Amino acid sequence: TTASPSPNPTHDTHPSPSAVKTITLLPPSASLAPSFRSQSLFTSTILNTTNYYRTAHNATSLTYNTTLAAFASSHAASTSCTLTHSASSPYGENLAIGCSDVQGCVELWGDERDRYNFRRAGFDKETGHFTQLVWKGTREVGCGRQWCGEETRWFLVCAYWPRGNVMGRFGEEVQGRVD
Template sequence: MFAFTALLFVLYFLGTANSSSFSGSHALLAHAHPLHARALASRSVNIFQRAEFLNAHNEVRLVHGAVPLTWSTSLAEKAEQWANQCQFKHTEGVLSTERYGENISAGTGLFTIRKAVGTFTADEDQYDPKHPSYLHFTQVVWKATTQLGCAVAQCDGIFDKSQGKASLYVCLYDPVGNVIGQAPENVQV
Protein backbone atom coordinates (compact mmCIF):
# COMPACT_ATOMS: atom_id res chain seq x y z
CA MET A 1 0.00 0.00 0.00
CA PHE A 2 2.83 2.41 0.85
CA ALA A 3 4.47 1.83 -2.55
CA PHE A 4 1.19 2.56 -4.35
CA THR A 5 0.62 5.72 -2.29
CA ALA A 6 4.19 6.84 -2.97
CA LEU A 7 3.68 6.22 -6.70
CA LEU A 8 0.49 8.31 -6.66
CA PHE A 9 2.34 11.11 -4.84
CA VAL A 10 5.20 11.04 -7.35
CA LEU A 11 2.79 11.03 -10.29
CA TYR A 12 0.82 13.88 -8.74
CA PHE A 13 4.00 15.85 -8.05
CA LEU A 14 5.23 15.34 -11.61
CA GLY A 15 1.86 16.43 -12.94
CA THR A 16 1.81 19.64 -10.90
CA ALA A 17 5.45 20.73 -11.11
CA ASN A 18 5.97 24.35 -12.10
CA SER A 19 7.38 24.65 -15.62
CA SER A 20 8.33 28.28 -15.13
CA SER A 21 11.62 27.15 -13.61
CA PHE A 22 12.65 25.56 -16.89
CA SER A 23 14.19 27.74 -19.56
CA GLY A 24 12.64 27.54 -22.99
CA SER A 25 9.14 26.74 -21.77
CA HIS A 26 6.49 28.09 -24.08
CA ALA A 27 2.71 27.83 -24.16
CA LEU A 28 0.02 29.08 -26.52
CA LEU A 29 -3.66 28.50 -27.10
CA ALA A 30 -4.76 27.11 -30.43
CA HIS A 31 -6.17 30.33 -31.79
CA ALA A 32 -2.69 31.90 -31.74
CA HIS A 33 -1.63 30.40 -35.06
CA PRO A 34 -2.56 27.23 -36.98
CA LEU A 35 0.67 25.40 -37.77
CA HIS A 36 0.69 21.81 -38.94
CA ALA A 37 3.10 19.33 -37.45
CA ARG A 38 3.80 15.62 -37.21
CA ALA A 39 3.17 13.53 -34.12
CA LEU A 40 6.35 12.05 -32.71
CA ALA A 41 4.77 9.82 -30.13
CA SER A 42 1.14 9.73 -29.18
CA ARG A 43 -0.20 7.96 -26.18
CA SER A 44 -3.57 7.20 -24.77
CA VAL A 45 -4.48 9.05 -21.62
CA ASN A 46 -3.88 6.81 -18.60
CA ILE A 47 -5.98 6.68 -15.44
CA PHE A 48 -3.75 9.18 -13.61
CA GLN A 49 -3.93 11.67 -16.48
CA ARG A 50 -7.72 11.28 -16.66
CA ALA A 51 -7.91 12.12 -12.98
CA GLU A 52 -5.65 15.13 -13.48
CA PHE A 53 -7.73 16.45 -16.41
CA LEU A 54 -10.93 16.01 -14.40
CA ASN A 55 -9.47 17.51 -11.21
CA ALA A 56 -8.00 20.53 -13.01
CA HIS A 57 -11.35 21.24 -14.70
CA ASN A 58 -13.57 20.44 -11.72
CA GLU A 59 -11.62 22.62 -9.28
CA VAL A 60 -12.37 25.63 -11.50
CA ARG A 61 -15.98 24.54 -12.05
CA LEU A 62 -16.55 24.25 -8.29
CA VAL A 63 -15.55 27.89 -7.78
CA HIS A 64 -18.05 28.91 -10.47
CA GLY A 65 -21.03 26.85 -9.28
CA ALA A 66 -20.89 24.14 -11.96
CA VAL A 67 -21.24 20.42 -11.22
CA PRO A 68 -18.19 18.19 -11.72
CA LEU A 69 -17.56 16.82 -15.20
CA THR A 70 -17.37 13.08 -15.82
CA TRP A 71 -14.93 11.36 -18.18
CA SER A 72 -16.14 10.35 -21.63
CA THR A 73 -14.10 7.65 -23.37
CA SER A 74 -15.81 8.54 -26.64
CA LEU A 75 -14.76 12.20 -26.38
CA ALA A 76 -11.24 11.16 -25.33
CA GLU A 77 -10.94 8.96 -28.43
CA LYS A 78 -12.02 11.85 -30.66
CA ALA A 79 -9.61 14.19 -28.87
CA GLU A 80 -6.80 11.68 -29.36
CA GLN A 81 -7.65 11.33 -33.05
CA TRP A 82 -7.25 15.09 -33.45
CA ALA A 83 -4.19 15.44 -31.19
CA ASN A 84 -2.36 12.74 -33.14
CA GLN A 85 -2.65 14.87 -36.29
CA CYS A 86 -0.59 17.58 -34.56
CA GLN A 87 -2.63 20.38 -36.07
CA PHE A 88 -2.50 23.35 -33.75
CA LYS A 89 -5.98 24.57 -34.62
CA HIS A 90 -9.57 23.80 -33.74
CA THR A 91 -11.21 20.80 -35.41
CA GLU A 92 -13.88 22.90 -37.12
CA GLY A 93 -16.27 19.92 -37.12
CA VAL A 94 -14.05 17.41 -38.96
CA LEU A 95 -14.23 14.78 -36.18
CA SER A 96 -17.97 14.30 -36.18
CA THR A 97 -21.27 15.68 -37.34
CA GLU A 98 -22.05 16.25 -33.65
CA ARG A 99 -20.97 19.51 -32.06
CA TYR A 100 -18.60 19.51 -29.10
CA GLY A 101 -17.03 22.23 -27.04
CA GLU A 102 -13.29 22.37 -27.56
CA ASN A 103 -10.12 23.77 -25.99
CA ILE A 104 -6.62 23.25 -27.36
CA SER A 105 -3.26 24.25 -25.94
CA ALA A 106 0.38 23.45 -26.62
CA GLY A 107 3.61 24.04 -24.78
CA THR A 108 7.21 22.96 -24.53
CA GLY A 109 9.36 22.09 -21.55
CA LEU A 110 7.48 20.65 -18.60
CA PHE A 111 4.03 21.64 -19.89
CA THR A 112 1.66 19.64 -17.71
CA ILE A 113 -2.05 18.96 -17.79
CA ARG A 114 -2.57 21.60 -15.11
CA LYS A 115 -0.60 24.13 -17.15
CA ALA A 116 -2.71 23.34 -20.23
CA VAL A 117 -5.99 23.69 -18.34
CA GLY A 118 -4.57 26.89 -16.83
CA THR A 119 -4.24 28.32 -20.33
CA PHE A 120 -7.91 27.46 -20.93
CA THR A 121 -8.96 29.51 -17.90
CA ALA A 122 -6.43 32.34 -18.27
CA ASP A 123 -8.99 34.48 -20.10
CA GLU A 124 -11.40 34.47 -17.12
CA ASP A 125 -10.68 38.13 -16.36
CA GLN A 126 -11.94 39.06 -19.85
CA TYR A 127 -15.43 37.77 -19.08
CA ASP A 128 -18.04 40.44 -18.36
CA PRO A 129 -21.46 39.05 -17.37
CA LYS A 130 -23.13 42.31 -18.47
CA HIS A 131 -21.73 41.81 -21.97
CA PRO A 132 -21.06 38.04 -22.21
CA SER A 133 -18.34 36.83 -24.50
CA TYR A 134 -17.55 33.23 -25.30
CA LEU A 135 -14.07 32.24 -24.20
CA HIS A 136 -11.95 29.18 -23.41
CA PHE A 137 -12.78 29.84 -19.74
CA THR A 138 -16.54 29.90 -20.35
CA GLN A 139 -16.41 26.46 -21.97
CA VAL A 140 -14.59 25.05 -18.92
CA VAL A 141 -17.21 26.38 -16.47
CA TRP A 142 -20.31 26.04 -18.70
CA LYS A 143 -22.95 24.57 -16.38
CA ALA A 144 -24.82 22.56 -19.04
CA THR A 145 -21.63 20.71 -20.00
CA THR A 146 -21.38 17.37 -18.17
CA GLN A 147 -18.72 15.32 -19.96
CA LEU A 148 -15.03 15.75 -20.76
CA GLY A 149 -12.56 13.82 -22.89
CA CYS A 150 -8.97 14.90 -23.46
CA ALA A 151 -5.78 13.70 -25.11
CA VAL A 152 -2.15 14.73 -25.48
CA ALA A 153 0.37 14.14 -28.26
CA GLN A 154 4.06 15.00 -28.54
CA CYS A 155 4.53 16.98 -31.74
CA ASP A 156 7.31 18.44 -33.84
CA GLY A 157 6.81 21.72 -35.66
CA ILE A 158 4.25 23.39 -33.41
CA PHE A 159 6.86 25.95 -32.38
CA ASP A 160 10.30 26.86 -33.65
CA LYS A 161 12.63 23.84 -33.65
CA SER A 162 14.81 25.50 -31.01
CA GLN A 163 11.85 25.15 -28.60
CA GLY A 164 11.84 21.37 -29.00
CA LYS A 165 8.89 19.00 -29.08
CA ALA A 166 5.55 20.35 -27.95
CA SER A 167 2.87 18.69 -25.87
CA LEU A 168 -0.41 19.30 -27.71
CA TYR A 169 -3.48 19.03 -25.46
CA VAL A 170 -6.99 18.66 -26.88
CA CYS A 171 -10.10 18.65 -24.67
CA LEU A 172 -13.64 18.10 -25.92
CA TYR A 173 -16.81 18.92 -23.96
CA ASP A 174 -20.38 17.62 -24.23
CA PRO A 175 -22.94 19.08 -24.39
CA VAL A 176 -21.27 21.94 -26.20
CA GLY A 177 -20.92 25.19 -24.26
CA ASN A 178 -20.51 28.78 -25.42
CA VAL A 179 -24.01 28.82 -26.91
CA ILE A 180 -24.95 32.37 -27.84
CA GLY A 181 -27.66 33.73 -25.56
CA GLN A 182 -27.20 31.06 -22.87
CA ALA A 183 -24.28 32.53 -20.91
CA PRO A 184 -26.34 34.10 -18.09
CA GLU A 185 -27.63 30.72 -16.89
CA ASN A 186 -24.40 28.81 -17.62
CA VAL A 187 -21.53 31.04 -16.46
CA GLN A 188 -21.30 32.13 -12.83
CA VAL A 189 -18.57 34.61 -11.90
Protein backbone atom coordinates in the same frame (compact mmCIF):
# COMPACT_ATOMS: atom_id res chain seq x y z
CA THR B 1 -0.34 34.33 -26.48
CA THR B 2 -3.75 33.25 -27.65
CA ALA B 3 -4.46 32.30 -31.23
CA SER B 4 -7.95 31.76 -32.54
CA PRO B 5 -9.55 30.97 -35.86
CA SER B 6 -11.90 33.65 -37.11
CA PRO B 7 -15.06 32.79 -35.18
CA ASN B 8 -18.43 32.77 -36.84
CA PRO B 9 -20.67 32.79 -33.77
CA THR B 10 -24.27 31.85 -34.24
CA HIS B 11 -27.34 32.68 -32.24
CA ASP B 12 -29.27 30.13 -30.23
CA THR B 13 -32.09 29.83 -32.77
CA HIS B 14 -31.33 26.40 -34.19
CA PRO B 15 -32.32 23.03 -32.70
CA SER B 16 -28.68 21.95 -32.44
CA PRO B 17 -26.55 24.75 -30.97
CA SER B 18 -23.44 26.04 -32.69
CA ALA B 19 -20.44 27.11 -30.67
CA VAL B 20 -17.28 29.09 -31.13
CA LYS B 21 -13.99 27.31 -30.51
CA THR B 22 -10.73 28.86 -29.33
CA ILE B 23 -7.11 27.74 -29.10
CA THR B 24 -4.20 28.65 -26.83
CA LEU B 25 -0.59 28.91 -27.96
CA LEU B 26 2.08 28.66 -25.26
CA PRO B 27 5.85 29.00 -25.28
CA PRO B 28 7.71 25.69 -25.45
CA SER B 29 8.68 23.97 -22.22
CA ALA B 30 11.31 21.29 -21.72
CA SER B 31 9.08 18.94 -19.72
CA LEU B 32 7.97 15.38 -20.21
CA ALA B 33 5.66 15.73 -17.23
CA PRO B 34 4.23 12.52 -15.77
CA SER B 35 0.75 14.04 -16.12
CA PHE B 36 1.13 13.71 -19.90
CA ARG B 37 2.73 10.24 -19.87
CA SER B 38 0.54 8.34 -17.38
CA GLN B 39 -3.06 7.78 -18.55
CA SER B 40 -4.48 7.58 -15.03
CA LEU B 41 -2.64 10.72 -13.91
CA PHE B 42 -3.63 12.47 -17.15
CA THR B 43 -7.32 11.69 -16.59
CA SER B 44 -7.34 12.60 -12.89
CA THR B 45 -5.44 15.85 -13.52
CA ILE B 46 -7.90 16.86 -16.26
CA LEU B 47 -10.87 16.19 -13.97
CA ASN B 48 -9.42 17.67 -10.79
CA THR B 49 -8.23 20.88 -12.41
CA THR B 50 -11.34 21.31 -14.56
CA ASN B 51 -13.69 20.64 -11.65
CA TYR B 52 -11.79 23.10 -9.43
CA TYR B 53 -12.77 25.89 -11.83
CA ARG B 54 -16.28 24.55 -12.33
CA THR B 55 -16.95 24.43 -8.59
CA ALA B 56 -15.66 27.99 -8.23
CA HIS B 57 -18.20 29.08 -10.85
CA ASN B 58 -21.24 27.15 -9.60
CA ALA B 59 -21.13 24.43 -12.27
CA THR B 60 -21.43 20.72 -11.52
CA SER B 61 -18.37 18.49 -11.78
CA LEU B 62 -17.69 16.84 -15.12
CA THR B 63 -17.24 13.12 -15.63
CA TYR B 64 -14.62 11.64 -17.93
CA ASN B 65 -15.98 10.15 -21.14
CA THR B 66 -13.83 7.67 -23.05
CA THR B 67 -15.70 8.29 -26.32
CA LEU B 68 -14.85 11.99 -26.08
CA ALA B 69 -11.27 11.04 -25.16
CA ALA B 70 -10.98 8.80 -28.22
CA PHE B 71 -12.31 11.62 -30.42
CA ALA B 72 -9.87 14.13 -28.88
CA SER B 73 -6.95 11.69 -29.16
CA SER B 74 -7.74 10.97 -32.80
CA HIS B 75 -7.91 14.67 -33.55
CA ALA B 76 -4.65 15.39 -31.70
CA ALA B 77 -2.90 12.64 -33.68
CA SER B 78 -4.30 13.73 -37.05
CA THR B 79 -3.36 17.42 -37.04
CA SER B 80 0.42 17.15 -37.42
CA CYS B 81 0.62 19.25 -34.25
CA THR B 82 -1.13 22.27 -35.71
CA LEU B 83 -3.68 24.25 -33.72
CA THR B 84 -6.63 23.29 -35.88
CA HIS B 85 -10.09 22.52 -34.57
CA SER B 86 -11.87 19.42 -35.79
CA ALA B 87 -14.19 20.12 -38.70
CA SER B 88 -17.92 19.92 -38.04
CA SER B 89 -17.47 18.48 -34.56
CA PRO B 90 -20.61 18.13 -32.44
CA TYR B 91 -18.45 18.74 -29.34
CA GLY B 92 -17.09 21.79 -27.59
CA GLU B 93 -13.32 21.88 -27.89
CA ASN B 94 -10.31 23.50 -26.22
CA LEU B 95 -6.80 23.21 -27.68
CA ALA B 96 -3.40 24.07 -26.23
CA ILE B 97 0.16 23.50 -27.35
CA GLY B 98 3.51 23.87 -25.59
CA CYS B 99 2.32 23.10 -22.06
CA SER B 100 4.79 21.72 -19.55
CA ASP B 101 2.09 19.70 -17.76
CA VAL B 102 -1.64 18.98 -17.97
CA GLN B 103 -2.59 21.10 -14.96
CA GLY B 104 -0.80 24.08 -16.49
CA CYS B 105 -2.82 23.79 -19.72
CA VAL B 106 -6.16 23.65 -17.90
CA GLU B 107 -5.12 26.49 -15.57
CA LEU B 108 -4.33 28.67 -18.58
CA TRP B 109 -7.84 28.10 -19.84
CA GLY B 110 -9.37 28.64 -16.39
CA ASP B 111 -7.34 31.73 -15.60
CA GLU B 112 -8.92 33.48 -18.58
CA ARG B 113 -11.69 34.22 -16.05
CA ASP B 114 -9.66 37.22 -14.92
CA ARG B 115 -10.39 38.81 -18.32
CA TYR B 116 -14.03 37.71 -18.67
CA ASN B 117 -16.67 40.43 -18.28
CA PHE B 118 -19.43 38.77 -16.25
CA ARG B 119 -21.58 41.94 -16.44
CA ARG B 120 -21.60 41.78 -20.25
CA ALA B 121 -21.77 38.04 -20.70
CA GLY B 122 -20.92 36.85 -24.18
CA PHE B 123 -18.27 35.25 -26.31
CA ASP B 124 -14.79 36.74 -26.54
CA LYS B 125 -11.95 34.91 -28.26
CA GLU B 126 -9.68 35.89 -25.35
CA THR B 127 -11.87 34.02 -22.83
CA GLY B 128 -13.51 31.25 -24.88
CA HIS B 129 -11.51 28.46 -23.22
CA PHE B 130 -12.68 29.60 -19.80
CA THR B 131 -16.33 29.83 -20.80
CA GLN B 132 -16.27 26.31 -22.30
CA LEU B 133 -14.50 25.01 -19.19
CA VAL B 134 -17.19 26.28 -16.77
CA TRP B 135 -20.26 26.08 -19.07
CA LYS B 136 -23.00 24.87 -16.72
CA GLY B 137 -24.75 22.70 -19.31
CA THR B 138 -21.61 20.70 -20.11
CA ARG B 139 -21.54 17.34 -18.30
CA GLU B 140 -18.63 15.34 -19.77
CA VAL B 141 -15.07 15.83 -20.93
CA GLY B 142 -12.54 13.63 -22.69
CA CYS B 143 -9.03 14.67 -23.69
CA GLY B 144 -6.20 13.49 -25.86
CA ARG B 145 -2.60 14.53 -26.27
CA GLN B 146 0.18 14.23 -28.79
CA TRP B 147 3.92 14.64 -28.33
CA CYS B 148 5.02 17.05 -31.07
CA GLY B 149 8.79 17.02 -30.59
CA GLU B 150 11.34 19.11 -28.76
CA GLU B 151 10.38 22.38 -30.44
CA THR B 152 6.62 22.25 -29.87
CA ARG B 153 6.25 19.84 -26.92
CA TRP B 154 2.74 18.61 -26.05
CA PHE B 155 -0.49 19.26 -27.92
CA LEU B 156 -3.63 18.90 -25.76
CA VAL B 157 -7.18 18.55 -27.09
CA CYS B 158 -10.23 18.39 -24.81
CA ALA B 159 -13.73 17.66 -26.11
CA TYR B 160 -16.85 18.62 -24.12
CA TRP B 161 -20.46 17.41 -24.21
CA PRO B 162 -22.85 19.05 -24.46
CA ARG B 163 -20.82 21.79 -26.10
CA GLY B 164 -20.61 25.26 -24.60
CA ASN B 165 -20.08 28.76 -25.97
CA VAL B 166 -23.57 28.87 -27.45
CA MET B 167 -24.45 32.40 -28.53
CA GLY B 168 -27.26 33.93 -26.49
CA ARG B 169 -26.75 31.61 -23.50
CA PHE B 170 -23.66 33.02 -21.73
CA GLY B 171 -25.59 34.87 -19.01
CA GLU B 172 -27.22 31.70 -17.72
CA GLU B 173 -24.36 29.28 -18.44
CA VAL B 174 -21.27 31.15 -17.17
CA GLN B 175 -21.53 32.16 -13.52
CA GLY B 176 -19.33 34.49 -11.49
CA ARG B 177 -16.99 33.14 -8.84
CA VAL B 178 -18.67 31.74 -5.74
CA ASP B 179 -15.57 30.79 -3.73
